[in-house]
Amino acid sequence: MQGMELIRHRRSVRTFDGRALAAEDAADILAFAGTVENPCGIPVAWKLLSAKADRLSSPVIAGADTFIAGKIKRLPRAEEAFGYAFERVVLHAEAKGIGTTWIAGTMDRPAFERAMALEADEVMPCVSPLGYPADRMSLRETLMRKGVRADSRFGFHELFFSGDFRTPLTPENAGPFRDALEMVRWAPSAVNKQPWRAVVSGSEVHFYEKHSKGYVDARGWDLQKIDLGIAMCHFAYGMEQAGQTVSWTVSDPGLGTERDVEYVATGRV
Numbered sequence: 001m002q003g004m005e006l007i008r009h010r011r012s013v014r015t016f017d018g019r020a021l022a023a024e025d026a027a028d029i030l031a032f033a034g035t036v037e038n039p040c041g042i043p044v045a046w047k048l049l050s051a052k053a054d055r056l057s058s059p060v061i062a063g064a065d066t067f068i069a070g071k072i073k074r075l076p077r078a079e080e081a082f083g084y085a086f087e088r089v090v091l092h093a094e095a096k097g098i099g100t101t102w103i104a105g106t107m108d109r110p111a112f113e114r115a116m117a118l119e120a121d122e123v124m125p126c127v128s129p130l131g132y133p134a135d136r137m138s139l140r141e142t143l144m145r146k147g148v149r150a151d152s153r154f155g156f157h158e159l160f161f162s163g164d165f166r167t168p169l170t171p172e173n174a175g176p177f178r179d180a181l182e183m184v185r186w187a188p189s190a191v192n193k194q195p196w197r198a199v200v201s202g203s204e205v206h207f208y209e210k211h212s213k214g215y216v217d218a219r220g221w222d223l224q225k226i227d228l229g230i231a232m233c234h235f236a237y238g239m240e241q242a243g244q245t246v247s248w249t250v251s252d253p254g255l256g257t258e259r260d261v262e263y264v265a266t267g268r269v
């Protein structure tokens with residue numbers, strides 16, 4: 001599976017069938033993660049962990065023992081870097097039929113951070129289980145999905161704009177960006193808030209973050225910037241499917257925005 005089919009098939013998998021992750025799948029995912037680059041050039045250190053051996057737990061995950069976790073230096077733009085890189089790994093796993101769920105909150109964080117040997121200048125933003133999806137979701141998973149309306153997304157014209165924020169973009173008018181932006185639309189985000197916004201201008205697509213309250217911590221770490229990295233990953237992945245490479249710059253075009261909307265990066269093809 002690849003392309004739009006892969007993006008639309010992916011969902012957070014929280015109920016697994018209990019089988020151990022095959023050694024070759026584990027090795028392949030870890031090797032792939034080691035090759036992943038991100039637009040910010042900040043390296044991510046990856047590790048596979050075992051819930052049993054490393055004494056880890058996440059109350060929302062059932063039937064999986066293996067987790068993948070990544071850590072990164074606490075630098076400017078580390079959130080986007082991590083989001084981009086981790087989502088590449090998520091899509092790679094999905095293509096192999098391996099289920100994932102981004103987990104930033106619902107886990108025994110101290111235990112995971114210990115297992116990752118986290119240093120003072122590092123962050124372990126998220127982890128994910130790796131395993132084979134169960135045939136049926138647990139009741140808890142079904143309720144969780146309902147709670148965040150996980151099967152729905154904002155409309156294309158609510159997220160994407162043409163030239164400026166006053167002119168909504170429709171799929172019909174999105175030209176070569178249509179599919180890649182549709183893939184952005186279906187990306188996963190924390191509490192399904194979908195904070196990404198984008199303005200298409202010629203061969204450039206400017207990405208913005210629409211802030212929700214409560215996602216920036218006391219040290220300035222912004223969980224929703226991880227979502228922006230995920231959006232950038234889906235955009236780059238979508239353009240790659242059409243044979244195009246996206247180059248990324250940070251150069252604010254100075255379009256008028258609402259107060260809670262922040263420029264993040266520009267993708268150019």
Ligand SMILES: Cc1cc2nc3c(=O)[nH]c(=O)nc-3n(C[C@H](O)[C@H](O)[C@H](O)COP(=O)(O)O)c2cc1C
Pocket residue numbers: 010011012013060101102103104105106107126144148149150151187188189190191192223226227230
């Ligand atoms: C940065 C980030 C953090 C998340 N943290 C959690 C979490 O702590 N627990 C959880 O159950 N799901 C978590 N999720 C999963 C989202 O709830 C999920 O992606 C969203 O509801 C959309 O559903 P879908 O992934 O099935 O499309 C997180 C997702 C992202 C991107």
